[in-house]
Amino acid sequence: MTVALTVNGKAVTGDVDPRTLLVQFLRENLRLTGTHVGCDTSQCGACVVHVNGKAVKACTVFVWQIEGADVLTIEGLADPSGPLHPMQEAFRENHGLQCGYCTPGMIMTAVDMVYRKGHDLDDHTIRHELEGNLCRCTGYHNIVKAIAAGAKAMEGHQPSKPAA
Amino acid sequence: MGATGIGAPVRRKEDQRFITGKGHYTDDFTRPGQAYAYLLRSPHAHARLKALETAVARGMPGVLAVLTGVDLAADKIGSLICGWMITSKDGSPMKMAPHPAIAHGKANFVGDPVAVIIAESLAQAMDAAEKVRVDYEPLPAVVDPAKAQDASTPQIHDLASQNTIYRWHLGDAAAAEAAIKSAKHVTRLELINNRLVPNAIEPRAAIAEYDQGSDTLTLWNTTQNPHVARLVISAFVGMTPEHKLRVIAPDVGGGFGSKIFIYPEEVICLWAARRLGRPVKWVAGRSEAFLADAHGRDHVTRAEMAFDGQGKILGLRVKTIANLGAYMSTFSSSIPTYLYGTLLSGQYAIPAIYCEVDAVYTNTAPVDAYRGAGRPEATFVVERLVEVAAREMSMDPVDLRKKNFIDRFPHQTPVIMRYDAGDYHASLTRALEAADLGGIGKRKRDAEARGKLRGIGFSTYIEACGLAPSQAVGSLGCGVGLWESAEIRVNPTGTVEVLTGCHQHGQGHETTFAQVVSERLGIPIDNVSVVHGDTDKVQFGMGTYGSRSGAVGISAIVKALDKIEAKAKKVAAHLLEAAEGDIIFQDGKFTVGGTDKSVGFGEVALGAYTAHKFAGQELEPGLKETSFYDPTNFTFPAGCHVCEVEVDPQTGESEIVAWTAVDDFGTVINPMIVEGQVHGGIAQGIGQALLERTVYDKDGQLVTGSLMDYCVPRAQDLPALKVEMTQTKSPGNPLGIKGCGEAGAIAAPAAVINALTDAIGTEELPMPATAQTVWRSLQKLSHARAAT
Numbered sequence: 020m021t022v023a024l025t026v027n028g029k030a031v032t033g034d035v036d037p038r039t040l041l042v043q044f045l046r047e048n049l050r051l052t053g054t055h056v057g058c059d060t061s062q063c064g065a066c067v068v069h070v071n072g073k074a075v076k077a078c079t080v081f082v083w084q085i086e087g088a089d090v091l092t093i094e095g096l097a098d099p100s101g102p103l104h105p106m107q108e109a110f111r112e113n114h115g116l117q118c119g120y121c122t123p124g125m126i127m128t129a130v131d132m133v134y135r136k137g138h139d140l141d142d143h144t145i146r147h148e149l150e151g152n153l154c155r156c157t158g159y160h161n162i163v164k165a166i167a168a169g170a171k172a173m174e175g176h177q178p179s180k181p182a183a
Numbered sequence: 184m185g186a187t188g189i190g191a192p193v194r195r196k197e198d199q200r201f202i203t204g205k206g207h208y209t210d211d212f213t214r215p216g217q218a219y220a221y222l223l224r225s226p227h228a229h230a231r232l233k234a235l236e237t238a239v240a241r242g243m244p245g246v247l248a249v250l251t252g253v254d255l256a257a258d259k260i261g262s263l264i265c266g267w268m269i270t271s272k273d274g275s276p277m278k279m280a281p282h283p284a285i286a287h288g289k290a291n292f293v294g295d296p297v298a299v300i301i302a303e304s305l306a307q308a309m310d311a312a313e314k315v316r317v318d319y320e321p322l323p324a325v326v327d328p329a330k331a332q333d334a335s336t337p338q339i340h341d342l343a344s345q346n347t348i349y350r351w352h353l354g355d356a357a358a359a360e361a362a363i364k365s366a367k368h369v370t371r372l373e374l375i376n377n378r379l380v381p382n383a384i385e386p387r388a389a390i391a392e393y394d395q396g397s398d399t400l401t402l403w404n405t406t407q408n409p410h411v412a413r414l415v416i417s418a419f420v421g422m423t424p425e426h427k428l429r430v431i432a433p434d435v436g437g438g439f440g441s442k443i444f445i446y447p448e449e450v451i452c453l454w455a456a457r458r459l460g461r462p463v464k465w466v467a468g469r470s471e472a473f474l475a476d477a478h479g480r481d482h483v484t485r486a487e488m489a490f491d492g493q494g495k496i497l498g499l500r501v502k503t504i505a506n507l508g509a510y511m512s513t514f515s516s517s518i519p520t521y522l523y524g525t526l527l528s529g530q531y532a533i534p535a536i537y538c539e540v541d542a543v544y545t546n547t548a549p550v551d552a553y554r555g556a557g558r559p560e561a562t563f564v565v566e567r568l569v570e571v572a573a574r575e576m577s578m579d580p581v582d583l584r585k586k587n588f589i590d591r592f593p594h595q596t597p598v599i600m601r602y603d604a605g606d607y608h609a610s611l612t613r614a615l616e617a618a619d620l621g622g623i624g625k626r627k628r629d630a631e632a633r634g635k636l637r638g639i640g641f642s643t644y645i646e647a648c649g650l651a652p653s654q655a656v657g658s659l660g661c662g663v664g665l666w667e668s669a670e671i672r673v674n675p676t677g678t679v680e681v682l683t684g685c686h687q688h689g690q691g692h693e694t695t696f697a698q699v700v701s702e703r704l705g706i707p708i709d710n711v712s713v714v715h716g717d718t719d720k721v722q723f724g725m726g727t728y729g730s731r732s733g734a735v736g737i738s739a740i741v742k743a744l745d746k747i748e749a750k751a752k753k754v755a756a757h758l759l760e761a762a763e764g765d766i767i768f769q770d771g772k773f774t775v776g777g778t779d780k781s782v783g784f785g786e787v788a789l790g791a792y793t794a795h796k797f798a799g800q801e802l803e804p805g806l807k808e809t810s811f812y813d814p815t816n817f818t819f820p821a822g823c824h825v826c827e828v829e830v831d832p833q834t835g836e837s838e839i840v841a842w843t844a845v846d847d848f849g850t851v852i853n854p855m856i857v858e859g860q861v862h863g864g865i866a867q868g869i870g871q872a873l874l875e876r877t878v879y880d881k882d883g884q885l886v887t888g889s890l891m892d893y894c895v896p897r898a899q900d901l902p903a904l905k906v907e908m909t910q911t912k913s914p915g916n917p918l919g920i921k922g923c924g925e926a927g928a929i930a931a932p933a934a935v936i937n938a939l940t941d942a943i944g945t946e947e948l949p950m951p952a953t954a955q956t957v958w959r960s961l962q963k964l965s966h967a968r969a970a971t
Contacts, residue, residue: 036306052211053204055436057384058469062890065384093204103202111198114855117689117863119201120385120436126202142903149898153890155384155437156689158866158927159898161859 027095042077053093064152067124074131093123105172115165117156129166188702192855197693206434209388214462221308223298225290228324228546228883236316245307252287261421265511266662277349280340282510284447291509294474324546324883328506331543348542353524359537362498366489370572378481378877385436386467391452407438408726415445432716435688440552444513479553481506488568498535512551522557528596529565530607531587546883554928562644566933610845614823618843636830640937644930648922649734649818666813669739673806675792677785684724685736691856705771730922738916742810818921822846826934835958849913849921864927870896872935
């Protein structure tokens with residue numbers, strides 16, 4: 020079947036088996052390998068992207084289900100030729116990653132968290148909102164620090180317009 | 184130190200690709216003409232393979248091949264191996280059963296591969312797998328390691344009677360017996376160290392490609408040690424000669440030990456790729472990882488600690504049954520022996536120790552190293568004994584520890600290890616201060632007023648790291664040496680590449696190794712790149728595990744830097760037309776002593792490669808040096824972790840309200856990275872203590888087979904962590920590094936259980952101490968109290 024959607028500001032189409040998950044479409048059809056697969060029960064959150072402005076686990080949706088939608092992946096969060104998104108900077112500054120595998124999903128979840136909960140996030144809120152994202156490396160201590168800092172830094176930040 | 188030198192919290196260079204989604208993990212690669220492998224795995228824990236019918240599957244759309252253990256044997260592909268020979272008490276060698284990459288004749292655990300289907304797409308391979316017919320004759324399964332050696336238990340492998348792999352011991356049985364007989368008090372515990380599933384967030388994966396023209400094989404693999412994989416797959420499995428196999432470990436998403444081992448899947452991919460003439464990719468699903476990744480821990484232990492009338496430890500006797508699963512994984516034999524028994528002295532001066540370990544086969548997934556590998560098990564035994572003993576003898580647990588601490592170094596333990604340097608009093612004192620031990624009484628009373636039970640627990644742990652002196656481990660049965668290599672290449676333009684045999688999968692070597700080189704050579708850190716993970720680029724290395732990359736990997740770099748400096752001075756002498764002995768090197772400049780004549784590192788680099796100023800033939804052009812560094816001893820990081828916990832007696836739910844860690848890692852290259860390692864280790868240790876339970880039912884079915892049932896800690900399960908460091912440098916290596924990667928996982932479980940048992944007032948508390956487990960213990964205690 021054919022699907023058509025917008026990914027990181029670019030119109031894309033694909034001819035896919037109906038069983039194709041959004042994460043497979045992104046990784047295999049579009050070669051956007053920044054979104055990762057870490058589990059098969061929708062627990063780990065390594066696959067989180069934004070669909071129409073909201074965080075979605077790309078492993079838990081068929082690509083045909085979001086026909087026509089606007090998808091933002093980690094690759095689209097910042098203009099490749101421009102500065103990093105404040106949340107990305109915050110993860111680096113606060114050592115909020117080690118192996119990096121959970122990181123794209125963490126960052127996308129974190130950005131969505133700020134959209135929903137605001138720029139002043141406390142420890143308790145962040146830890147609760149991370150229920151859907153697993154990390155085995157960091158013990159979350161620095162991820163929580165990074166998200167709190169990133170949330171503050173996002174105040175007044177304009178999301179980049181991905182190249183059309 | 185400078186902003187980017189040793190000791191600086193330099194932000195990581197590798198983060199740029201990870202935070203922008205531009206990392207290159209194994210599954211991110213697609214090779215031209217790539218086909219996909221799907222493994223059909225035994226649904227039975229123990230079964231004869233009577234027949235496999237693959238004709239229907241072979242005919243399905245997109246299927247390129249369906250291969251079995253018969254085909255593998257016909258192609259003369261050999262067994263996977265365990266590379267550490269452990270000898271039993273009676274002198275007999277360990278019973279290593281054949282381990283074909285695809286089961287042949289018998290399947291021995293749920294998940295044991297019985298066939299591989301290769302197709303144009305993964306979906307087609309999975310569809311075809313459903314059409315493979317396997318005629319199994321199920322056999323009774325052996326699941327409980329405590330019963331594996333019983334006479335009535337079925338035997339899994341012909342060569343291992345009573346399913347016993349080895350009966351090993353260490354120490355002095357007579358001395359330990361005498362100590363226990365003469366003791367004023369003996370504390371006895373039966374402990375289970377619960378089986379864990381590693382669950383690195385990146386699943387294992389392999390891509391194999393065969394080039395017919397040159398008869399060479401390339402393997403992209405999620406491995407912590409590409410050269411070891413290359414050696415084992417070529418020399419032991421017999422896939423192809425070593426020089427015709429290239430192994431690439433790209434970005435790897437966490438390992439924790441589980442990606443050290445050589446597994447069936449990469450062997451299968453290599454073999455299939457050559458047979459088919461197409462690249463073959465395999466990626467584990469998470470449920471598949473639960474079945475097929477090596478698990479950790481799984482010890483059943485009886486331990487006795489003997490004390491005199493003043494609380495001095497007289498002796499320790501330990502008997503452990505270690506479950507190694509259905510086959511011996513690559514390092515499995517060493518984990519419950521030389522990485523466990525040798526740490527049973529803990530931080531204490533113990534005159535007599537005797538340890539017996541029986542390793543057994545069961546019809547479960549193979550068990551091997553998982554963060555800490557033997558040392559969490561040892562620490563749990565020692566620190567639970569000490570804590571329980573203090574309570575039994577009505578002594579303060581802090582005072583009991585202090586009374587028995589080793590305070591003179593070097594200290595020879597009765598279990599091989601000779602501790603080089605440490606200050607256990609310093610880390611304990613600082614930890615208690617930072618944890619505000621003084622205020623615990625009030626905090627307990629306040630908690631009680633709120634209807635909660637509060638407890639505090641300690642874990643004064645030690646570990647042996649910086650694996651390892653080759654001669655020492657060789658004499659103990661290890662099949663490889665555990666040195667490390669570094670090659671430093673200075674380019675004509677003055678930039679530097681460091682080729683290391685280590686491999687990072689979260690540890691930040693691209694930054695920390697560059698910090699060391701940048702400081703020594705006086706060049707900007709951006710001018711240094713670290714190369715690792717490719718057997719075509721780095722000649723040989725032993726990989727990263729056992730907290731070795733700092734102590735051993737960086738030491739190799741330092742030795743290579745010594746050689747670079749020596750040669751660079753020779754080059755500078757030519758450029759400056761001075762005697763070599765007059766050259767001083769400092770802050771990136773070579774100066775003729777007592778003058779202001781100097782050249783910078785960049786000029787020396789270029790001069791080495793143009794060789795225009797070299798007179799005579801004694802000095803070769805170029806500036807590149809290699810060192811293979813073999814450590815002289817293990818290193819001994821140690822410290823004190825304090826856990827404070829609050830329990831709701833109504834529900835059994837516990838909350839860790841504070842965690843304090845004071846660790847001695849010797850010299851620290853990047854404190855930000857080291858703290859991160861401690862955080863991650865503590866999280867895994869808390870996971871073991873409170874949340875992670877691996878359950879096989881009586882038929883050997885893995886009941887906890889996905890993240891729905893196996894609880895990997897989430898952010899809300901864990902507290903903020905207070906992490907500090909003391910420092911006694913290791914005298915054993917040039918920079919005095921001890922290593923830090925495993926410490927948190929080693930220290931944490933004992934601290935948690937000591938805290939919980941303090942809170943609830945009973946020692947009967949198995950791990951994981953879930954809410955239900957705590958609640959049951961409380962119920963049992965209250966019934967017992969009501970009865971008296």
